[in-house]
Every structure is written in C-alpha cells, then in structure tokens.
Amino acid sequence: MTIPCTMKVRAIKIILCILLLCATLSTPTPVPVGTFRSECHERHFWLFVRSGFLGIMSRFDVQDHQGVHFLSGRKATECGYTMLFNPHGDLVFRASFLACHVNNQGDSEFRLKVWLVTRQVNGRDLGYPFLLHCSAQWPWGFRELVCEESYMEVSINGPVPAALHSGQEKKEVGKSGMMFHRPGHTKEEVRPRTMTEASALGYHISESGSRIILRCPYSSPLSYTIKEKGVELEVVNATILYPHQGKVLAIDATVACSMNEATVDGTHLLWPVPHVLSPLVHGRFRDRGMRIGVETLALSESVIKDRGYEINLRDGVVEVSVPFGAEGTHIKSGVLEGQYSQSLSVDLFYMHQWEDDRWPLTQHRSFRFLKTAYVPRTPILTDNTISSQKLFSVSLGVFPPDVSLHNVTGGREGDALSWVQVPYPNGSHSYQLHAPFSHSSVLQKYIDGGYRRYTLPLTFSLTISPHGEVFYHNATIVSDVQEQTAPEPPRLEGKCTERGLLVLLHYGALERSWELFIGDRRLDWELVEMGGFTVETEEDYFSVEIPLYSPDMTYEEVSLQGVVGRLEVSVVDIDTLKVENSLIHRCTFRVRELLVCLPEGRMVVVTDTSRTIPPTQPKHTTLLDPSCVPQETDSVRALFNFSMDSCGTIATVEGDFLVYENQVLFPKELITTDDPPSHRDSPYRLTIQCRYPAIDTGIVSIEHPVHPTFALSPMLPLKHTQREASRSGQYVAVVCVAIVVMGALIAATLKMLCCPIKITCTRKVLMVKQFIVYPTRGKCLN
Incomplete structure (x- = not known):
C-alpha cells in the first residue's frame, strides 16, 4: 500500500513527537493516594494536584x-483550558468539553x-498521564456561554448534523468568516x-x-465595555459567516461577561451580576x-441555606x-495598619438560563475566583471565667x-502564660487560656459592696504565615467575687524620730x-524636694519622714521642754476620693538653742548661757529693752517670746x-568696794536676727545651732563666733539668722532639683507617680 507523501510526513511527525516525549520523561515513582483528584x-473536566507533589x-x-500538544498560555486560552492555583496551593486544571x-x-x-509534567530539583522531568472521561450531565442549550478566568466562550447548536463527516465539517469551518460590531462603527468599518x-x-x-464555538481572551481588540445596572460588562458582538449548502448563514456569536469584582458588606462577600444581559437578549425575556456552586460542587437550595449563602434579586x-x-470559602489573614485583617475568597460557579424570542434556550455560566480586599477584623475573645472556682478561662478565635499564637503575656510586668490550641474539622482553630485568680499576673483590689475585683490584663502576640507578619490583641478580663469578710483597710501610723515625724502607711488587704x-x-x-522628705518602701508599708523644719509642720508650742510639732496625714482613694484613713500626730523635739521667726511678726528665742566662763545666769538676761525679761528659764537656758515691734527691736532694710x-x-553687777570697780560676772551678748522677704512675711522659719541636741539641717546655717572683745576677757556670742526665701522661689528651685527615684522591693511594692500608692502582689511597677 502506497502512503501519500503528505501522509508520510504527518505520520513521521506523530511518531517523532511520541518518541520525544517518552525520551524526555522519566518513569514516575508510585504516587501517594489522594495526590490527584x-x-x-x-x-x-476538573483535575486537582496536591501542592506538596508539585x-x-x-x-x-x-x-x-495527532500527538502530544504543549499547552502554552495563548493556546490554553484559544482552546478552552484553564490552569490556576487554588487558595490551598493545589494546582487546578479545568478543560471545556468543547476544548x-x-x-x-x-x-x-x-x-x-x-x-x-513536573520538573524535579535534579533537572529531570516526570510525566504522569491521565485519561479523563465525562458524560454530559445536563441537556445542551441551543446557545451556551462560558465566562472563564482567562477567556470568553460561546457555543451554538450549528446547522450541520452531528453525523456529518468530520472532514467536511473542517472544510466548512475553514471557509467561514466573521463580522464584528461595536458602538459607533460605520457600515464601512463593519466588514467581513x-x-x-x-x-x-x-x-x-x-x-x-454539532456545535460551533467562538472563543477569545478578555480585552480582545474588538471587544467593548458597557454598564448594565451599574455592573461592567465586556462584550464581543460577533457574527459568524458560515457557509452551508451553497449559502452563507449569519450566526449570532455575541458573548458578554460580567467584569466586576467582589465587594464586602460587613461580614459578607457580595458579587452582583445583571439579571438580564441586554446584549444577549432579544425580545421577551x-x-x-x-x-450556584463552589468549585465542582453544585449547591442545592438546602445546602445554600445551611451554609448561609444567599441569592437575591x-x-x-x-x-x-x-x-x-462559610463552608467552601477560604480566609487569608493579613495586617492592615497594625490591625488583624482578613480577605475572603471563593471559587464560585454561577449559571443562569433563559429563553427569548430568538433563542429557545440560553445557558450562561461564569467561573469566578472571587476575592475581597483585606478587611479589619477584631479577634473574638470569649470569657468563660468560673468565678466560683476563682479561675480565669478565656478563648481567642476562631482563626x-x-x-x-506566638505567646501570651499577662499583668503589668508581662508574665508569660501558657495556652492550648483547639483545632476544628474545617482546619480552623482557636486558643484557650486558664489562669487561677492567685496567679502573679492577676491584679486585685477591693471594691464597694464587699466585693474583690480580680483583673487579668492580657496581650496576645500572633504571627501570620508564610511571611511572618505580627499583630497583637490586647484584652482585660475582670471578675468580681464577693468576700466573706471585709478586708483590712489601709492604716496610718505616726512615730517620732530625731529628725522629725515618721508616717507609716500600712497597705492592709486592699488592692487599690x-x-x-x-x-x-x-x-x-x-x-518631697521642697520639704526635704525621706521616702522609703517596705514589704508591707510605705513610709515618709517629715523633718521638723518642713513648711508642712504645724508648731503648737515652743518652750524649754521642746518644740511640739503637729502633722495631719490622710489616705484618699483615687477612684472614689473617699478618705480611707487619717492621722493627727504630735511630737516634742528637745532643743538646746532655738530661734523661731513667726509669720505674725514674733520671735521665739531659746539661748544657752552656760558657755561663758564663768557661766551666765539665764534668769538675769534681758533684751535691748531691759524690761523684756525671759518668759521661762532653767539652770542654763532662757526663753524669750516677743513682738518684733517691741523690746528695742531694730528694723532695717x-x-x-x-x-x-x-x-x-x-x-x-559691779563691786564698788574695789578701786577701780570690778564685776564678778562675764559680759554676755547674743545678737539675733529675723530676715523676711520684703513682699511676703507669711513664712515660718526655725533655725538651730551647728551642734544641736539632735541633727537638723537648717535652711541657712546659724553662725556662732567667739572673740576676745577686750583684755578683760569679754565673751560675745552672735547669731545671724537668714530666714527662708519666698515660696515661689522655693518652687522654682525644686523644679531644677526634682529627679526620678527608683524604688525596689520584694513582695509588695509602691509605685510612686505623684505619690499615688498602688500596692500590688507580685512584682515592682515602673
């Protein structure tokens, strides 16, 4: 039998193609079950390949x-093939029955x-053959349109009987022509x-x-777009000029596809499509x-309802x-401006069929992989705390x-907490956390009505794969538990020290x-800076020592027995402004020498006359006015209390x-029997001064000698000088006292002196922020 030359060449090409394929592909190894579907x-036709196998x-x-054909991108679009990756990373191959x-x-x-065909790391190609076989599930419509991911397709029940020889079919198609119509085109432009x-x-x-097919990519040169009910459509208005039985038949091959993307309305993905596609409808609709369906699954009305899907007109x-x-969807996580966000995607199938005056039945199918933009989502935190068991129970998610979840921290110090992951059948999961009320991260405080409030501040740190984006979720869990007995309130205690008055604040059981x-x-x-206070914190109390010379000390009595200082202290709840406890404490401070300049214009002086040789008798001392004698004396000291406009006081500026x-x-006291006269006592003179700012005399000041009976630090030192006034051995003691500066100047100085103080402790601490007391159990606060 002689084979025509053209047939020989064609047969050789087929053989070479098969041999080339077999030569370049290695024998595949056994494939795990479930790899292909x-x-x-x-x-x-649908074929799925698991991502891990690629x-x-x-x-x-x-x-x-005719042989093996490589599917390039262009050929796949022209011939009716779609290849893409689904949200799970699996490879999806979809082919039209008319491809x-x-x-x-x-x-x-x-x-x-x-x-x-998969290429391995070593450069070898492995080939896996599949024979796909499908039957038509639905009767064919007279006209069917498909809007695929990368192409548009229309197929029409052609005029050629299906039994016609295929060679004759190809011959007729080869003689066909086309005409395209676009809005605004003239008759000359609409040419075959x-x-x-x-x-x-x-x-x-x-x-x-029996079907004639037109297939073209989106955005083809002769396509155009229109708006239909606010939805953008891409239209190719084409006519196929089909020769048949000596005539040329004009077959309407117009195709139109919705081009709009999905939008978000709250917690739903929305995809609108015109009910009537006007370029495809002629006459009465x-x-x-x-x-609708998801991937290869057509959804019945009951399944649509169960999944929460809706179709509305x-x-x-x-x-x-x-x-x-919802089932059948895929959520991808992201971070949008620091907030957790989600994008929803679904591989949606939509089919609509209708009749009109020209077409007995039209079926219009759309395959759309719909995906929303990222939408901020606040993770759902569920509080399942069991107050009766004093146990915090919290769940976060579903994710x-x-x-x-990377880690969870609690409390002000950020203690790490443990959690467990709870998986769900659809691949999602949530996280659960348990913490007893006694945990170190739990804050406690007593509130009104006999309740104790337990508070657990939480910070969740989560990451998103595969790029490792990080986001945080903060939450505070609160549980109020009624106490059996009222806790001990804070308590103030006062003590006297050598420097001044010590106030102790005992925290008690209140965590507030x-x-x-x-x-x-x-x-x-x-x-603290202005008064020279000393602040300390201990495990169960906080203390502050107020010096005697502090401006906040009230002086109730000055006598030879000492100075009686009084201090009023109170503890106020920040939230309720209620005074929780108050204290009035007095201390008597023994002094040997003292000068007090009172704001009402009086001086109180205690002087020690025992330093002269021989000692001076205190009861015989006076002021410049000899009529001003001591108000009180003992064996070595004299006390004067007088107004500054009396007793010979000299005022200067x-x-x-x-x-x-x-x-x-x-x-x-002179002895006149001697010649010349002599005296038995040493002369004594003590100069005292009070200095007031000329614009403000409402200030109290206390000054002490350099070596008093107890250590104080006066604002300006008192000066004691000794000198020989004459050969007769006269002793003169001079006290020069510079009294306080104005309150405004003190405040200005303190602003420069003020500096942070770090306080450390063990079990209970004191966080000092304007001396607001936050006693807590567990750790120090910054």
Missing part, C-alpha cells in the same frame, strides 16, 4: 490521535488524555474578516460535535432559573452573598490555618490605688529683705 462538573516547575500537555483535542462522542461522552484575520486578533472558531441585579468563614495627703497638700515629688535685730544681754 479528577471530577466532572457542568461542561468541564516540582519546581509544572505544566500540562494534552494528547490526541481542542477532546474526543467528543455525540455531544454526550467526552474523553481527554492529559499529561502532568477571514478566519485568518480573526485568529490573528485572538478570535478562535472551531467545531465540536423568560427566566428559566439559576444555580434587587432592582434587576442578582446578588450572590457569601458569609465570611484560619495561617494564624499562629491611693493618694497620700500631708495636710491639704498631695504628696508628690515637688513637695537690706536689699529685698526686712531685717529685725535684737540682742540677749546679761547686765554686769
């Missing part, structure tokens, strides 16, 4: 009686041989184009069984129903609504698989915030100060 859905590069080839190289048997049985011209523009015409627009997290008041002034750093000066004198 094939299904038939509507008018398409090599560094994968492709699909198809094989028919090139499909064996169509009477428009009812369809077979396709596919090769999956040959199949070669149309193919060069991306419009591919073929026949399969008669709806014949619609259905409003104002001529069909709106498909899919809730976040998709790409979210993982207080402020300490000295008189009517809140204890803060300015007051020195700069911005008023200076009041007087002297304590001891008159000489």
Whole structure:
C-alpha cells in the first residue's frame, strides 16, 4: 500500500513527537493516594494536584490521535483550558468539553488524555498521564456561554448534523468568516474578516460535535465595555459567516461577561451580576432559573441555606452573598495598619438560563475566583471565667490555618502564660487560656459592696504565615467575687524620730490605688524636694519622714521642754476620693538653742548661757529693752517670746529683705568696794536676727545651732563666733539668722532639683507617680 507523501510526513511527525516525549520523561515513582483528584462538573473536566507533589516547575500537555500538544498560555486560552492555583496551593486544571483535542462522542461522552509534567530539583522531568472521561450531565442549550478566568466562550447548536463527516465539517469551518460590531462603527468599518484575520486578533472558531464555538481572551481588540445596572460588562458582538449548502448563514456569536469584582458588606462577600444581559437578549425575556456552586460542587437550595449563602434579586441585579468563614470559602489573614485583617475568597460557579424570542434556550455560566480586599477584623475573645472556682478561662478565635499564637503575656510586668490550641474539622482553630485568680499576673483590689475585683490584663502576640507578619490583641478580663469578710483597710501610723515625724502607711488587704495627703497638700515629688522628705518602701508599708523644719509642720508650742510639732496625714482613694484613713500626730523635739521667726511678726528665742566662763545666769538676761525679761528659764537656758515691734527691736532694710535685730544681754553687777570697780560676772551678748522677704512675711522659719541636741539641717546655717572683745576677757556670742526665701522661689528651685527615684522591693511594692500608692502582689511597677 502506497502512503501519500503528505501522509508520510504527518505520520513521521506523530511518531517523532511520541518518541520525544517518552525520551524526555522519566518513569514516575508510585504516587501517594489522594495526590490527584479528577471530577466532572457542568461542561468541564476538573483535575486537582496536591501542592506538596508539585516540582519546581509544572505544566500540562494534552494528547490526541495527532500527538502530544504543549499547552502554552495563548493556546490554553484559544482552546478552552484553564490552569490556576487554588487558595490551598493545589494546582487546578479545568478543560471545556468543547476544548481542542477532546474526543467528543455525540455531544454526550467526552474523553481527554492529559499529561502532568513536573520538573524535579535534579533537572529531570516526570510525566504522569491521565485519561479523563465525562458524560454530559445536563441537556445542551441551543446557545451556551462560558465566562472563564482567562477567556470568553460561546457555543451554538450549528446547522450541520452531528453525523456529518468530520472532514467536511473542517472544510466548512475553514471557509467561514466573521463580522464584528461595536458602538459607533460605520457600515464601512463593519466588514467581513477571514478566519485568518480573526485568529490573528485572538478570535478562535472551531467545531465540536454539532456545535460551533467562538472563543477569545478578555480585552480582545474588538471587544467593548458597557454598564448594565451599574455592573461592567465586556462584550464581543460577533457574527459568524458560515457557509452551508451553497449559502452563507449569519450566526449570532455575541458573548458578554460580567467584569466586576467582589465587594464586602460587613461580614459578607457580595458579587452582583445583571439579571438580564441586554446584549444577549432579544425580545421577551423568560427566566428559566439559576444555580450556584463552589468549585465542582453544585449547591442545592438546602445546602445554600445551611451554609448561609444567599441569592437575591434587587432592582434587576442578582446578588450572590457569601458569609465570611462559610463552608467552601477560604480566609487569608493579613495586617492592615497594625490591625488583624482578613480577605475572603471563593471559587464560585454561577449559571443562569433563559429563553427569548430568538433563542429557545440560553445557558450562561461564569467561573469566578472571587476575592475581597483585606478587611479589619477584631479577634473574638470569649470569657468563660468560673468565678466560683476563682479561675480565669478565656478563648481567642476562631482563626484560619495561617494564624499562629506566638505567646501570651499577662499583668503589668508581662508574665508569660501558657495556652492550648483547639483545632476544628474545617482546619480552623482557636486558643484557650486558664489562669487561677492567685496567679502573679492577676491584679486585685477591693471594691464597694464587699466585693474583690480580680483583673487579668492580657496581650496576645500572633504571627501570620508564610511571611511572618505580627499583630497583637490586647484584652482585660475582670471578675468580681464577693468576700466573706471585709478586708483590712489601709492604716496610718505616726512615730517620732530625731529628725522629725515618721508616717507609716500600712497597705492592709486592699488592692487599690491611693493618694497620700500631708495636710491639704498631695504628696508628690515637688513637695518631697521642697520639704526635704525621706521616702522609703517596705514589704508591707510605705513610709515618709517629715523633718521638723518642713513648711508642712504645724508648731503648737515652743518652750524649754521642746518644740511640739503637729502633722495631719490622710489616705484618699483615687477612684472614689473617699478618705480611707487619717492621722493627727504630735511630737516634742528637745532643743538646746532655738530661734523661731513667726509669720505674725514674733520671735521665739531659746539661748544657752552656760558657755561663758564663768557661766551666765539665764534668769538675769534681758533684751535691748531691759524690761523684756525671759518668759521661762532653767539652770542654763532662757526663753524669750516677743513682738518684733517691741523690746528695742531694730528694723532695717537690706536689699529685698526686712531685717529685725535684737540682742540677749546679761547686765554686769559691779563691786564698788574695789578701786577701780570690778564685776564678778562675764559680759554676755547674743545678737539675733529675723530676715523676711520684703513682699511676703507669711513664712515660718526655725533655725538651730551647728551642734544641736539632735541633727537638723537648717535652711541657712546659724553662725556662732567667739572673740576676745577686750583684755578683760569679754565673751560675745552672735547669731545671724537668714530666714527662708519666698515660696515661689522655693518652687522654682525644686523644679531644677526634682529627679526620678527608683524604688525596689520584694513582695509588695509602691509605685510612686505623684505619690499615688498602688500596692500590688507580685512584682515592682515602673
């Protein structure tokens, strides 16, 4: 038998192609069960390949009686193939029953041989063959349209009987032409184009069984867009010029697809599509129903309801609504401006069929991988705390698989807490955390009504794979538990020290915030610096020592027995402003020498006359006015209490100060029997001064000698000088006292002196922030 030359060449090409494929592909190793999955859905073959099986590069080839064909991107679009990755990372292969190289048997049985070729790390290719077989599940419509991911397709029940020889079919198609119509085109522009011209523009015409197919990519040169009910449509208005029985038939091959993306309405994905696609409807429109599916699964009305999906018709627009997290959807996590966010995606199938005056039945199918923008989502925190068991129980989530919890910290110090992950059948998960009320991270305080409040501040640190984005979720869990007995309130205690008065604040059992008041002034750093206070914290109490010379000390009595200082202290609850406890404490401070300048213009002086040789008798001393004698004396000291405008006091002005000066004198007792006369006592003179700012005399000052009976630090040192006044051995003691500066100047000085103080402790601590007291159990606060 002689084979024509053209047939020889064709046969050689087929043999070489098969040999080349076999030579380049290695024998595949056994494949794990579940790696591949094939299904038939509507008018398409489906093949799924698990992501873990794919090599560094994968492709699909198809094989028919003519050989093996490589599916490039362009060829896949022209021939009706779709390849994409789903949200799980699996490779999805989808082929139309009317695609090139499909064996169509009477428009009812369809077979396709596919090769999956994967390139391994070592550079070798492995080929896996699949023979896909599907039957038509639904009767064919007279016209069927498909809106795929990368192409548009229309197929029409052609005028050529299905029994016609395939060679004759190809011959007829080869003689076909096309015309395209666009808004605004003139008759001259709407000219017939040959199949070669149309193919060069991306419009591919073929026949399969009894159907004529036009397929083209989106945004093709002769397409245009319109708005239909606010939804953008891409339209190709085409006419196929089909020769048949000596005539040329004009077949309407117009195709239109919705181009809009999904939007978000609260917790739902929305996808609208016009109910009537006007470029495809002629005459009276008669709806014949619609259905939806997810991937290869068609959803019945009951399944749609169970999953929470909705299909609504409003104002001529069909709106498909899919809730976040519904079965069949995929959630991808992200971080948007520091906040946890989610994007919902669904591989949606939508089919609508109708009749009109031109077409007995039109079926319109859309395959859309819909994806929303990232929408901020606040993680759901559920409080399952069991107060009766004094146990915090908290759950966070549900989260998709790409979210993982890194750590959980609690309390002000950020103690790490343990948690457990709770998985769910759909791949999502949540996190649970348990902590007893006695945990160191739990804050406690007593509130009104006999309740104790337990508070657990939480910070969740979570990461998102695969890029490691981090986000945080803060929450505070509160539980109030009624106490059996009222806790001990805070208690103030006063003690006398050598320096002044010591106030102890015992925390008691109350875990709440207080402020300490000295008189009517809140204890803060300015007051501490101005008054020279000493602040300390211990395990169970907080202490502050107020010196005798502090401006907040009240002097009730000055006598030879000492100075009686009084201090009023109170503890005030910050939240309620209720005085929790108060204290009035008095201390008597023994002094040997003392000068007090009172704001009402009086001086109180205690002087020691025992330092002269021989000692001076205190009861015989006077002021400049000899009539001003001591108010009180003992064996070595004399006390004077007098007004500054009496007793011979001399007032002068020195700069911005008023200076009041007087002297304590001891008159000489002369012995006249001697010649010349002599005296038995040593002369004694003590100069005393009070200096007041000229614009403010409302200030109290106490001054002490350099070596008093107890250690004090006066504002300005008292000066004692000794000198020989004459050869007769006269002793003169001079006291020069510079009295306090103005309150405003003190405040200004304290602002420069104020500095932070770090306090450390063991079990209970004191956080000092304007001396607000926060006693807590566990750790120190900053």
